[in-house]
Amino acid sequence: MNNLTQRICSAAVLILILVVLIHPATTISIKATAIGFISLIILWEYSRLFKSRFIRIFFQILFVGLFLSAPYLTESLEKTSNYLLGFLCLLWLLISFQVLTYKKKNISDSLIFIFGYFILLPFVASLFFMVMNPGIFLYVVIVVSIADSAAFFVGRTMGKTSLLPNISPGKTIEGFIGGVLIASIFSCLIALFFGLQDRLLEFLYLGFLVALISVLGDVFFSLLKRNKGLKDSSNLIPGHGGFIDLLDGTIAAL
Numbered sequence: 509m510n511n512l513t514q515r516i517c518s519a520a521v522l523i524l525i526l527v528v529l530i531h532p533a534t535t536i537s538i539k540a541t542a543i544g545f546i547s548l549i550i551l552w553e554y555s556r557l558f559k560s561r562f563i564r565i566f567f568q569i570l571f572v573g574l575f576l577s578a579p580y581l582t583e584s585l586e587k588t589s590n591y592l593l594g595f596l597c598l599l600w601l602l603i604s605f606q607v608l609t610y611k612k613k614n615i616s617d618s619l620i621f622i623f624g625y626f627i628l629l630p631f632v633a634s635l636f637f638m639v640m641n642p643g644i645f646l647y648v649v650i651v652v653s654i655a656d657s658a659a660f661f662v663g664r665t666m667g668k669t670s671l672l673p674n675i676s677p678g679k680t681i682e683g684f685i686g687g688v689l690i691a692s693i694f695s696c697l698i699a700l701f702f703g704l705q706d707r708l709l710e711f712l713y714l715g716f717l718v719a720l721i722s723v724l725g726d727v728f729f730s731l732l733k734r735n736k737g738l739k740d741s742s743n744l745i746p747g748h749g750g751f752i753d754l755l756d757g758t759i760a761a762l
Contacts, residue, residue, distance in 0.1 A: 514747030522745070522754070526649070530642035539639050546751060547575075547632045550759075553741040553750045554624050557732045563617045567624060574625075575632060592630075599626050600721070600760075603728050610674055615735045623732075627759065634762040645762075647698065648718060652757045654694045655719035656726070659687025676730045684723060691719035718761045725760020729753075 529539055558564040638645035663683025671679040695715020696708050740749030748754045
Protein backbone atom coordinates (compact mmCIF):
# COMPACT_ATOMS: atom_id res chain seq x y z
CA MET A 509 0.00 0.00 0.00
CA ASN A 510 1.58 3.30 -1.09
CA ASN A 511 1.67 6.44 1.05
CA LEU A 512 -1.22 8.17 -0.74
CA THR A 513 -3.51 5.16 -0.28
CA GLN A 514 -2.54 4.98 3.40
CA ARG A 515 -3.31 8.68 3.85
CA ILE A 516 -6.73 8.32 2.19
CA CYS A 517 -7.67 5.25 4.24
CA SER A 518 -6.49 6.86 7.48
CA ALA A 519 -8.38 10.07 6.67
CA ALA A 520 -11.58 8.09 6.00
CA VAL A 521 -11.32 6.34 9.39
CA LEU A 522 -10.60 9.61 11.20
CA ILE A 523 -13.55 11.36 9.53
CA LEU A 524 -15.78 8.47 10.60
CA ILE A 525 -14.55 8.85 14.19
CA LEU A 526 -15.20 12.60 14.02
CA VAL A 527 -18.75 12.05 12.75
CA VAL A 528 -19.44 9.61 15.58
CA LEU A 529 -18.04 12.04 18.16
CA ILE A 530 -20.19 14.99 17.08
CA HIS A 531 -23.36 13.00 16.29
CA PRO A 532 -26.23 13.87 18.66
CA ALA A 533 -27.02 10.18 19.20
CA THR A 534 -23.57 9.49 20.65
CA THR A 535 -23.73 9.48 24.44
CA ILE A 536 -21.61 11.87 26.51
CA SER A 537 -19.80 8.95 28.15
CA ILE A 538 -18.66 7.62 24.76
CA LYS A 539 -17.55 11.10 23.67
CA ALA A 540 -15.66 11.69 26.91
CA THR A 541 -13.98 8.28 26.72
CA ALA A 542 -12.88 8.80 23.12
CA ILE A 543 -11.56 12.30 23.80
CA GLY A 544 -9.76 11.08 26.92
CA PHE A 545 -8.10 8.31 24.91
CA ILE A 546 -7.01 10.69 22.14
CA SER A 547 -5.73 13.16 24.73
CA LEU A 548 -3.59 10.46 26.36
CA ILE A 549 -2.11 9.58 22.98
CA ILE A 550 -1.26 13.23 22.31
CA LEU A 551 0.24 13.49 25.80
CA TRP A 552 2.42 10.45 25.11
CA GLU A 553 3.49 11.82 21.72
CA TYR A 554 4.41 15.18 23.21
CA SER A 555 6.41 13.54 26.00
CA ARG A 556 8.63 11.95 23.32
CA LEU A 557 9.99 15.44 22.63
CA PHE A 558 11.89 15.47 25.94
CA LYS A 559 15.50 14.40 25.98
CA SER A 560 15.34 13.35 29.65
CA ARG A 561 13.45 10.14 30.43
CA PHE A 562 12.75 11.34 33.99
CA ILE A 563 11.16 14.59 32.78
CA ARG A 564 9.17 12.61 30.22
CA ILE A 565 7.58 10.43 32.90
CA PHE A 566 7.16 13.31 35.37
CA PHE A 567 5.43 15.40 32.70
CA GLN A 568 2.89 12.65 32.00
CA ILE A 569 2.09 11.97 35.67
CA LEU A 570 1.74 15.65 36.58
CA PHE A 571 -0.36 16.38 33.49
CA VAL A 572 -2.86 13.61 34.29
CA GLY A 573 -2.97 14.73 37.93
CA LEU A 574 -3.68 18.35 36.99
CA PHE A 575 -6.32 17.38 34.47
CA LEU A 576 -8.13 15.10 36.94
CA SER A 577 -8.16 17.89 39.52
CA ALA A 578 -9.56 20.44 37.02
CA PRO A 579 -13.26 19.79 37.94
CA TYR A 580 -12.46 20.85 41.53
CA LEU A 581 -10.86 24.07 40.31
CA THR A 582 -13.67 25.17 37.98
CA GLU A 583 -14.70 28.19 40.06
CA SER A 584 -11.11 29.46 40.37
CA LEU A 585 -10.48 28.94 36.65
CA GLU A 586 -13.62 30.89 35.74
CA LYS A 587 -12.55 33.82 37.93
CA THR A 588 -9.08 33.93 36.39
CA SER A 589 -10.02 33.03 32.81
CA ASN A 590 -9.21 36.49 31.42
CA TYR A 591 -5.78 36.45 33.06
CA LEU A 592 -5.14 32.95 31.74
CA LEU A 593 -6.10 34.05 28.22
CA GLY A 594 -3.73 37.01 28.48
CA PHE A 595 -0.96 34.72 29.66
CA LEU A 596 -1.59 32.35 26.76
CA CYS A 597 -1.36 35.25 24.30
CA LEU A 598 2.01 36.22 25.80
CA LEU A 599 3.12 32.59 25.64
CA TRP A 600 2.29 32.38 21.93
CA LEU A 601 4.23 35.59 21.37
CA LEU A 602 7.21 33.88 23.01
CA ILE A 603 6.62 30.83 20.82
CA SER A 604 6.56 33.11 17.76
CA PHE A 605 9.93 34.51 18.83
CA GLN A 606 11.31 30.99 19.24
CA VAL A 607 10.06 30.04 15.78
CA LEU A 608 11.49 33.13 14.08
CA THR A 609 14.91 32.88 15.78
CA TYR A 610 15.41 29.10 15.76
CA LYS A 611 18.77 28.09 14.28
CA LYS A 612 19.91 24.94 16.07
CA LYS A 613 18.77 22.30 18.56
CA ASN A 614 18.81 24.58 21.59
CA ILE A 615 15.31 24.26 23.09
CA SER A 616 15.69 22.98 26.65
CA ASP A 617 13.48 20.36 28.29
CA SER A 618 12.30 22.92 30.86
CA LEU A 619 11.00 25.21 28.12
CA ILE A 620 9.32 22.31 26.31
CA PHE A 621 7.80 21.34 29.69
CA ILE A 622 6.26 24.80 30.20
CA PHE A 623 5.06 25.04 26.60
CA GLY A 624 3.47 21.60 26.89
CA TYR A 625 1.32 22.44 29.88
CA PHE A 626 0.04 25.77 28.65
CA ILE A 627 -0.67 24.44 25.16
CA LEU A 628 -2.03 20.95 25.82
CA LEU A 629 -4.13 21.62 28.93
CA PRO A 630 -6.23 24.35 27.23
CA PHE A 631 -6.44 22.19 24.11
CA VAL A 632 -7.79 19.14 25.96
CA ALA A 633 -10.22 21.30 27.97
CA SER A 634 -11.53 23.02 24.84
CA LEU A 635 -11.73 19.66 23.06
CA PHE A 636 -14.11 18.33 25.73
CA PHE A 637 -16.19 21.51 25.60
CA MET A 638 -16.34 21.82 21.83
CA VAL A 639 -17.28 18.23 21.07
CA MET A 640 -20.28 18.82 23.31
CA ASN A 641 -20.88 21.99 21.24
CA PRO A 642 -19.79 20.71 17.82
CA GLY A 643 -20.54 23.81 15.74
CA ILE A 644 -17.49 25.75 16.93
CA PHE A 645 -15.36 22.64 16.88
CA LEU A 646 -16.27 21.81 13.28
CA TYR A 647 -15.67 25.41 12.21
CA VAL A 648 -12.12 25.34 13.61
CA VAL A 649 -11.33 21.93 12.08
CA ILE A 650 -12.65 22.98 8.65
CA VAL A 651 -10.87 26.36 8.55
CA VAL A 652 -7.56 24.82 9.70
CA SER A 653 -7.88 22.05 7.11
CA ILE A 654 -8.65 24.57 4.33
CA ALA A 655 -5.68 26.73 5.35
CA ASP A 656 -3.35 23.73 5.37
CA SER A 657 -4.56 22.31 2.05
CA ALA A 658 -4.60 25.71 0.33
CA ALA A 659 -1.07 26.48 1.56
CA PHE A 660 0.12 23.15 0.15
CA PHE A 661 -1.38 23.64 -3.31
CA VAL A 662 -0.47 27.33 -3.60
CA GLY A 663 3.04 26.52 -2.41
CA ARG A 664 3.37 23.71 -4.97
CA THR A 665 2.18 25.87 -7.87
CA MET A 666 3.48 29.34 -6.99
CA GLY A 667 5.89 28.92 -4.08
CA LYS A 668 9.40 30.27 -4.60
CA THR A 669 10.47 31.82 -1.28
CA SER A 670 11.08 29.56 1.73
CA LEU A 671 9.14 30.64 4.82
CA LEU A 672 11.24 29.11 7.62
CA PRO A 673 14.08 27.08 6.07
CA ASN A 674 15.58 26.14 9.47
CA ILE A 675 12.36 24.51 10.62
CA SER A 676 10.18 23.50 7.68
CA PRO A 677 11.99 23.89 4.33
CA GLY A 678 8.93 22.80 2.37
CA LYS A 679 6.78 25.76 3.44
CA THR A 680 6.85 28.91 1.32
CA ILE A 681 5.79 32.51 1.92
CA GLU A 682 3.48 32.31 -1.10
CA GLY A 683 1.84 29.17 0.27
CA PHE A 684 1.47 30.76 3.71
CA ILE A 685 -0.22 33.89 2.33
CA GLY A 686 -2.44 31.87 0.00
CA GLY A 687 -3.50 29.48 2.77
CA VAL A 688 -4.43 32.25 5.21
CA LEU A 689 -6.32 34.30 2.60
CA ILE A 690 -8.25 31.34 1.19
CA ALA A 691 -9.16 30.16 4.69
CA SER A 692 -10.41 33.67 5.54
CA ILE A 693 -12.59 33.74 2.42
CA PHE A 694 -13.90 30.24 3.16
CA SER A 695 -14.81 31.44 6.67
CA CYS A 696 -17.02 34.09 5.04
CA LEU A 697 -18.65 31.40 2.89
CA ILE A 698 -19.50 29.49 6.07
CA ALA A 699 -21.20 32.63 7.40
CA LEU A 700 -23.19 32.97 4.18
CA PHE A 701 -24.19 29.30 4.29
CA PHE A 702 -25.75 29.82 7.72
CA GLY A 703 -27.41 33.10 6.74
CA LEU A 704 -25.09 35.34 8.75
CA GLN A 705 -24.57 37.99 6.07
CA ASP A 706 -24.48 40.75 8.68
CA ARG A 707 -21.44 39.14 10.34
CA LEU A 708 -19.21 38.63 7.30
CA LEU A 709 -16.50 40.96 8.60
CA GLU A 710 -16.39 39.12 11.92
CA PHE A 711 -16.04 35.77 10.16
CA LEU A 712 -13.34 37.22 7.90
CA TYR A 713 -11.32 38.31 10.94
CA LEU A 714 -11.99 35.03 12.76
CA GLY A 715 -10.97 32.93 9.76
CA PHE A 716 -7.79 34.97 9.36
CA LEU A 717 -6.92 34.58 13.04
CA VAL A 718 -7.63 30.82 13.17
CA ALA A 719 -5.61 30.20 9.99
CA LEU A 720 -2.71 32.35 11.21
CA ILE A 721 -2.52 30.62 14.59
CA SER A 722 -2.80 27.19 12.97
CA VAL A 723 0.28 27.92 10.85
CA LEU A 724 2.15 29.01 13.98
CA GLY A 725 1.13 25.78 15.72
CA ASP A 726 2.22 23.74 12.70
CA VAL A 727 5.72 25.25 12.52
CA PHE A 728 6.13 25.24 16.30
CA PHE A 729 5.55 21.51 16.59
CA SER A 730 7.85 21.03 13.60
CA LEU A 731 10.47 23.01 15.54
CA LEU A 732 10.08 20.76 18.59
CA LYS A 733 10.37 17.61 16.48
CA ARG A 734 13.44 18.97 14.70
CA ASN A 735 14.90 19.92 18.09
CA LYS A 736 14.58 16.26 19.16
CA GLY A 737 15.57 14.87 15.76
CA LEU A 738 12.15 13.31 15.08
CA LYS A 739 10.40 13.26 11.72
CA ASP A 740 6.96 12.42 13.10
CA SER A 741 5.42 12.56 16.57
CA SER A 742 4.64 8.82 16.23
CA ASN A 743 3.64 6.21 13.63
CA LEU A 744 0.11 5.56 14.89
CA ILE A 745 -1.70 6.97 11.82
CA PRO A 746 -0.47 5.34 8.58
CA GLY A 747 0.53 7.97 6.04
CA HIS A 748 0.15 10.86 8.48
CA GLY A 749 2.50 10.07 11.36
CA GLY A 750 0.94 10.76 14.74
CA PHE A 751 -1.98 12.69 16.17
CA ILE A 752 0.17 15.77 16.79
CA ASP A 753 1.32 15.68 13.17
CA LEU A 754 -2.31 15.65 12.10
CA LEU A 755 -3.66 18.12 14.65
CA ASP A 756 -0.78 20.52 15.25
CA GLY A 757 -2.59 23.54 13.76
CA THR A 758 -5.89 22.56 15.41
CA ILE A 759 -4.21 22.20 18.81
CA ALA A 760 -2.95 25.78 18.57
CA ALA A 761 -6.25 27.19 17.25
CA LEU A 762 -8.45 25.50 19.86
